[in-house]
Amino acid sequence: NAGVMQNPRHLVRRRGQEARLRCSPMKGHSHVYWYRQLPEEGLKFMVYLQKENIIDESGMPKERFSAEFPKEGPSILRIQQVVRGDSAAYFCASSPLEVGTEAFFGQGTRLTVV
Amino acid sequence: QKEVEQDPGPLSVPEGAIVSLNCTYSNSAFQYFMWYRQYSRKGPELLMYTYSSGNKEDGRFTAQVDKSSKYISLFIRDSQPSDSATYLCAMSEASGSARQLTFGSGTQLTVLP
Numbered sequence: 001n002a003g004v005m006q007n008p009r010h011l012v013r014r015r016g017q018e019a020r021l022r023c024s025p026m027k028g029h030s031h032v033y034w035y036r037q038l039p040e041e042g043l044k045f046m047v048y049l050q051k052e053n054i055i056d057e058s059g060m061p062k063e064r065f066s067a068e069f070p071k072e073g074p075s076i077l078r079i080q081q082v083v084r085g086d087s088a089a090y091f092c093a094s095s096p097l098e099v100g101t102e103a104f105f106g107q108g109t110r111l112t113v114v
Numbered sequence: 115q116k117e118v119e120q121d122p123g124p125l126s127v128p129e130g131a132i133v134s135l136n137c138t139y140s141n142s143a144f145q146y147f148m149w150y151r152q153y154s155r156k157g158p159e160l161l162m163y164t165y166s167s168g169n170k171e172d173g174r175f176t177a178q179v180d181k182s183s184k185y186i187s188l189f190i191r192d193s194q195p196s197d198s199a200t201y202l203c204a205m206s207e208a209s210g211s212a213r214q215l216t217f218g219s220g221t222q223l224t225v226l227p
Contacts, residue, residue, distance in 0.1 A: 004157075033214060042120070042202060043158070045214035056214065091157055093215075103215065105150075105157040 003027070004094050004106035005074075012112045013082050021077040021109045025094030032075045033103060034067060037089040049075060082113045117141050120203055120218030129227050133190040137203035137218045140184065144205040144216075147179050149188045152200045152220065161201075162188070193225045 003026035013019050025032050030051055035043040045059040049069035060067065064082075069075040079086055089110050093103040120137045127133055135149075146165055150158035162177040164170045170177045176189040186205075190197055200222045204215040 035215075035217075040122075040219075042118075042217035042219040043204075043215070045216070048214055059214065102160065102163065104160065107157045110155075 004092060004104055006090075006092050006106035006109050008109060009107060010110050010112070012114060014114055015083060016081050019079040019082050019086070019111055021079075021090050021092075021111070022074045023077070023092030023094075023106060024074040025092075026104055029094035029096050029104075031095040031097070032069050033093045033095070034075075034077050035091045035093065035105075037091060037108070039088075043091060046077070079111075082111070084113045087111055087113045115140060116219075117216050118203065118205060118218045121221055122219055124222040124224060126224045126226060127193055129193060129195060129225055131193050131225070133193050133197070133223060133225075135188040135190075135201050135203075135221050135223070137186050138184055139186075139205055139216075141205070141207075141216070142181075142184070143207045146206045147177070147186050148204040148206075148215070149175075149177055150202040150204060150217075151197075152202060154199075158202055195225045195227045198224045 005024040007022050032049045034046040037043045047060050047067045048056040064080045066078045089108045091105050091108045093105045095103040118139045148163040149161045151161050152158045164177050164179050167179045167181045174191045178187045200220040202220045203218040206215050
């Protein structure tokens with residue numbers, strides 16, 4: 001859905017570098033979700049945020065990954081010291097409702113770690 | 115065992131055929147059921163969602179949920195080449211901290227002209 005904006009669309013990082021993925025939700029949406037899609041697999045939940053709060057990060061790896069959704073500006077998914085296994089498509093979704101039934105996805109950021 | 119099982123296909127049908135896509139699940143707490151369509155290298159696009167059991171129709175698409183069998187289906191009538199995509203089922207619980215969607219692995223569909 002064009003309403004959820006993600007950038008960059010493609011990101012190449014060398015092993016050990018940091019990756020920053022940005023997501024601007026649809027207008028009026030205050031709930032943001034990050035998902036990761038590995039090749040030939042479905043989307044896996046990572047984290048659910050509201051403005052200035054992390055609500056559920058049960059899908060986030062314990063190390064190197066962090067997410068924020070500040071009062072002003074986009075939501076950021078940050079991956080420190082990237083490894084080849086982090087190569088995937090990362091999708092952001094936004095919703096006006098807590099339950100996330102009508103979550104609209106962005107076009108994704110394709111991260112390649114070389 | 116995965117929480118949501120979906121036959122990955124690939125599935126090829128001739129134009130005009132009726133397509134049936136299915137998912138099974140194990141978590142009885144799932145209350146919301148969704149179907150997304152994903153074109154290659156694009157984001158998932160919400161097609162339909164239903165709450166609890168029953169049927170829902172939208173144009174050429176019909177979604178069915180059978181909670182007693184833990185089985186959901188998406189039917190596409192008069193399929194078109196533009197329907198060629200990967201179809202993902204997704205589910206969520208109604209309340210609590212489990213607000214995330216749990217996805218199937220997707221079924222790749224090709225509609226041949």
